[in-house]
Amino acid sequence: MTAVIEISGLRKTFSSVRRGRQTALDGFDMEVRAGQIHGFLGPNGSGKTTTLRTLLGLMRADSGTMRILGAPSEQYATVAHRVGAIVESPAFFPGFSGRKTLQILATAGGVPAARVDEVLTTVGLRDRAEDLVKGYSLGMRQRLAVASALLKQPELLILDEPANGLDPSGIHAMRTLMSDLAASGVTVLVSSHLLAEIEQVCDSVTIISRGRRITHGPVAQVLAGHATGEFRLQVADSSAAVRLLRDAGRTARVDGGFVVVGGVDDPAWITQKLGEAGLWLSELVAIAPDLESVFLDLTETRPRPGEPPQVEDVDTTDEPAAEPAPPPVADSPVIDLDSKEPA
Amino acid sequence: MNLAKAELNRLLSRRFAKLMMVVLFAVFGLTVAVMMIESSRPSDEAWAEARQTATEVRTQNVRDHQQCVEAQLPDSEASPELQDKFRDVDCGVFDASRVKDEQFLSGVFVFSDEIPGLVYMLAAYLAFFGFLISASFIGAEMSSGGLINLLLWRPQRGTVYVTKLGVLLGALAVFNVGFSALYIGVFWILAATTGWAGNLGGEFWPELIDLTLRGLLLALITSACAYAIATIGRHTAAALGVFVGYLIGWELGARLVFELINLDLNEPLFLTSYVVAWVNDGFRYWDGFDGDLVISGGTGAAVLLGLAALLVAGGYFSFHRRDLT
Incomplete structure (x- = not known):
């Protein structure tokens, strides 16, 4: 073109x-x-x-x-x-x-x-x-x-x-x-x-x-290029799932009604790990950033608590920042389970 | 051509232009009313009285002329009082042939006597009318951002500037000619019906047309200057501000200062001198040393046209180079 x-x-x-x-x-x-x-x-x-x-x-x-x-x-x-x-x-x-x-x-x-x-x-x-x-x-x-x-x-x-x-x-x-x-x-x-x-x-x-x-x-x-590599999953016992995943060496936390886990390359591992413990997933989604979060991060304009965001005052003393190299496009697998059957 | 059509459409559609026309006609109406309010056709008694007064004035003029000539002779035998009275006086002003009976008609609008003064007023009306229309034609568009919309369509700024000015002056010229004809025509008709037309022979009409055209050209020069100043200042108010500032600060203020410090006024320093010179085809003033000096009509025209050209060129370069934010 x-x-x-x-x-x-x-x-x-x-x-x-x-x-x-x-x-x-x-x-x-x-x-x-x-x-x-x-x-x-x-x-x-x-x-x-x-x-x-x-x-x-x-x-x-x-x-x-x-x-x-x-x-x-x-x-x-x-x-x-x-x-x-x-x-x-x-x-x-x-x-x-x-x-x-x-x-x-x-x-x-x-x-x-x-x-x-x-x-x-x-x-x-x-x-x-x-x-x-x-x-x-x-x-x-x-x-x-x-x-x-x-x-x-x-x-x-x-x-x-x-x-x-x-x-x-x-x-x-x-x-x-x-x-x-x-x-x-x-x-x-x-x-x-x-x-x-x-x-x-x-x-x-x-x-x-x-x-x-x-x-x-x-x-x-x-x-x-700004994917976090985290997954969001829904499981009946969030606390148990977090303990299990942390014991397995992964980062995990409860976020609202969901569990967010990081450090996992293959989402199938999550399914298997939790399934072995009798914890069945009803939802497993790779967390893909939206444009707003990417924008706020790249432009450094994400509001900080207690600090009202100010309109940019361009500073001529800074050297131009190197533009990050465009990353390869990665597939973002989406798995939506409504079954308790093991993977 | 498309741009010229569009700009003419824009000019004629503007409410401000229509409002100014209404105001102009209202002022015209007021002028007519003031001039004609007590005018009437002269009766036989009025003519008799006027003729008698005119005869007395002619007789006095003849006597004054004779005394003036005698007092200015090198070996004058006139009394010292007369010599003082007629020192440096132009004896030609005591010309009995210039005295007309109709000049002494009381309560009568005499067209031939009054119309030159009315044409001066006409020139002032049209100059101010053109000034406001011209300043707002570009100033309102620049300040509102509407000009950006036009430039997105026609990015050649020089063409836009010149076309707008050309359309503006062309439209004003056509309107001014028509309005002037109406203005003079109405007063002539009113004089013929409720006053007295006067002596319209000889050089009357050529001189009146000449005076009217000078006034029209002055109005166009004023319009061009207003357009240019509003362009440079990016606002209608810029032109108004410059005009008021010049009038009060220099024309009035400087004259006052000169008088306060007992300094002889140097007429060539003031723009109004050249305006008067142009309209009257000459302006005689006294410089305090060598006696009477004259700014010719040609000099007046050159200065005014030169000023307009300078401002229009300045507006062109300002418009052409400026960042539009």
């Missing part, structure tokens, strides 16, 4: 009288392959929006190279008609209706007027199209922003927080829309804090922190 977005060594620094120089991007790299839904994740202030704005020509990078749909970023204008984008909180004239807003953009971009009704229907604003934008809720403005991005029937869709303000129905519709677009060949780059959504819909992810890439790759690969 060809790359539709290639970013290499991107650096961007902001200067202000009050805060001096602040580095937003510190040698950031990212690659997005055609036809994928690529998640772009990072804590607040990590440089996501700066990256997107620089990519779309709204900001100038200090150094680095960017290519979008094969064209250098300096020639973005040549491919702009093939790119649809929402960048952060979209702003519209409050005195225009939703339809008027899209009509003006369509005229400016040479898009047929009929396309306006199509995208309004797609995003669910058809019946509110004549209302003024100032009367729109946050979710409706977000839908209008998505509509504006879709007007061009783009090959590349860049969405910055597309689910912001959407109700569950809207979030589901957004997820379905992205999947449908990817199925039709559109490449989607989506930045979102709804990690469960990202995990569900994205093919690959890039995680940024303090202006640098922390990890990237297929979602399954990123998750597998």
Whole structure:
């Protein structure tokens, strides 16, 4: 698959009288392959929006190279008609209706007027199209922003927080829309804090922190790289099971109504060990990390008890951390037993 | 072309633009009402009284002209009082042929006399109207973030800046011409029905059209400057702030300071001198040493156009280079 977005060594620094120089991007790299839904994740202030704005020509990078749909970023204008984008909180004239807003953009971009009704229907604003934008809720403005991005029937869709303000129905519709677009060949780059959504819909992810890439790759690969190797099991006598497993030299603890055991290579050993003692499993699952826990660990933003998490203040004195090598994809066996028969 | 159409649509759809038009027409209406409130067609008695007064003034002018010429002769035999009275006076101001009967019609709106002053007011109205429209056309979009949406579609910033300015000035020019024609036409009709049209022959109409066009160009220059300043300041209020700051801080404040420290005012230091020079095709002032000096209309135009060009260029480079956050 060809790359539709290639970013290499991107650096961007902001200067202000009050805060001096602040580095937003510190040698950031990212690659997005055609036809994928690529998640772009990072804590607040990590440089996501700066990256997107620089990519779309709204900001100038200090150094680095960017290519979008094969064209250098300096020639973005040549491919702009093939790119649809929402960048952060979209702003519209409050005195225009939703339809008027899209009509003006369509005229400016040479898009047929009929396309306006199509995208309004797609995003669910058809019946509110004549209302003024100032009367729109946050979710409706977000839908209008998505509509504006879709007007061009783009090959590349860049969405910055597309689910912001959407109700569950809207979030589901957004997820379905992205999947449908990817199925039709559109490449989607989506930045979102709804990690469960990202995990569900994205093919690959890039995680940024303090202006640098922390990890990237297929979602399954990123998750597998942070597998704990622990298993969660359900058994009638949790305490007895913990004692037995510890006596056998494994780590074990009770967690809620389950037993968590580590240091086991083959889950069949658990089944056999407990079965020999007359303890029968009703559930045995390998604990796979979710994207949220991986994200929090990699970006070092997991809240500590008693310490409210603070938005990142990028430090320019740190040397870039070496990005961990992508681990091999490991199978995560799932065994769900509802039988007391020995394995 | 698509971008120009889109920007024209955007300009004409803006509620602020529509509101300003309503305000402009309201001010126009108020001006008409104030001018016409006590105007009436001149009666025979009013004409008789005006003619008598005009005759007296012409007679006085002839006498004053003669005295003035005699007092300024090298070996004048005029009294010292007369010599002091007419020292450095242009005797041409006592021209009896300039005295018109209609100048002494009381309670009558005389079109030929009043319209030049009204056209000055028209120029001021259109300049302020254009200033506000222009500043908000770009400023509101920049401050609200709406410009980012446009640039995602048309990332060529130079093209966007120039197209917006072109559409703005073109639309204002068309509107200003139409409004000016309406403005002058309404007063002419009102004078013809409830006042007196006056002497409209000779150079009257060419001079009036010339004055009107100078005012229209001034309004467009003001609009371009407002657009550029709002672009640089990224907000409508930037243009307003610069305008008010310049007016109060320099035009009024500096004049006051000059007066307080007994320093002769140097008119070329003030932008209003060039505005007056352009609109009146010349501005005569006294520098305190060599006597009367003149800022020509051409100089006024050059300074104003140069200022507009400088600001527009500054806005262009600011818009082109700036990070949009």
